[in-house]
Amino acid sequence: MTQPGEVFLATPRLVLRDKRTDDLDFTVALFADPEVMRWIGDGSTYPREEVEARFGRVMAIEREPGHDRWDAFKMIERKADGACIGQAGLLRCEIDGSPEIEIGWWLAASAWGCGYATEAALALRDFAFRELRLTRLSVVLYAENARSVAVALRIGGVYQGEARYHDRPVTRYVVQPPASPPASQRAQC
Numbered sequence: 500m501t502q503p504g505e506v507f508l509a510t511p512r513l514v515l516r517d518k519r520t521d522d523l524d525f526t527v528a529l530f531a532d533p534e535v536m537r538w539i540g541d542g543s544t545y546p547r548e549e550v551e552a553r554f555g556r557v558m559a560i561e562r563e564p565g566h567d568r569w570d571a572f573k574m575i576e577r578k579a580d581g582a583c584i585g586q587a588g589l590l591r592c593e594i595d596g597s598p599e600i601e602i603g604w605w606l607a608a609s610a611w612g613c614g615y616a617t618e619a620a621l622a623l624r625d626f627a628f629r630e631l632r633l634t635r636l637s638v639v640l641y642a643e644n645a646r647s648v649a650v651a652l653r654i655g656g657v658y659q660g661e662a663r664y665h666d667r668p669v670t671r672y673v674v675q676p677p678a679s680p681p682a683s684q685r686a687q688c
């Protein structure tokens with residue numbers, strides 16, 4: 500079960516933690532920024548009431564006893580100043596009608612260009628492969644979203660072509676765990 504505000508993963512510069520009710524204002528600002536929302540869903544910004552309702556629903560789902568804690572967007576906090584700078588997570592989803600696990604990221608525009616999205620995504624990717632033993636993660640994005648494509652590539656994503664996601668045409672990248680070296684190349688201790 501998810502406990503509000505608990506740390507999920509930490510990286511050198513970031514903490515990925517569960518949502519708290521006081522993350523609402525940050526989330527409202529994120530959903531109101533056209534520069535960020537251009538690449539999400541149909542590209543529209545969301546009014547405060549809608550974000551509030553959605554945020555409440557998501558927090559309720561994440562607190563349900565059977566909910567897997569990893570299956571959620573986590574808030575990204577910068578260690579240097581404790582500021583909330585975005586969200587990233589692993590999420591169950593459907594791609595082309597089949598169940599998949601996606602990895603996603605959004606940052607406030609003021610935090611772009613510092614490597615934070617990649618740092619958060621690498622930690623989530625490694626958690627997915629090491630702890631959850633997943634054999635692949637999907638990234639769904641719009642092909643013109645060059646910054647997001649760059650993150651997908653930096654975490655090892657491989658272009659898979661076009662796909663349908665929430666009834667929208669998207670581009671899909673797939674990330675897989677590194678293959679283990681053949682026995683002959685493993686260290687002999």
Ligand SMILES: CC(C)(COP(=O)(O)OP(=O)(O)OC[C@H]1O[C@@H](n2cnc3c(N)ncnc32)[C@H](O)[C@@H]1OP(=O)(O)O)[C@@H](O)C(=O)NCCC(=O)NCCS
Nearest residue numbers: 535538604605606611612613614615616617639640646647
């Ligand atoms: C997609 C998104 C998260 C990418 O953010 P980003 O800051 O460009 O990505 P990264 O965190 O990987 O940062 C990479 C940049 O930081 C730079 N950087 C600076 N300091 C760095 C450091 N210490 N370590 C690594 N990179 C660093 C890199 O050189 C790179 O710069 P460049 O953009 O000039 O090439 C962001 O653009 C966003 O939130 N967009 C709106 C929402 C969205 O599109 N979400 C994805 C939907 S699929």
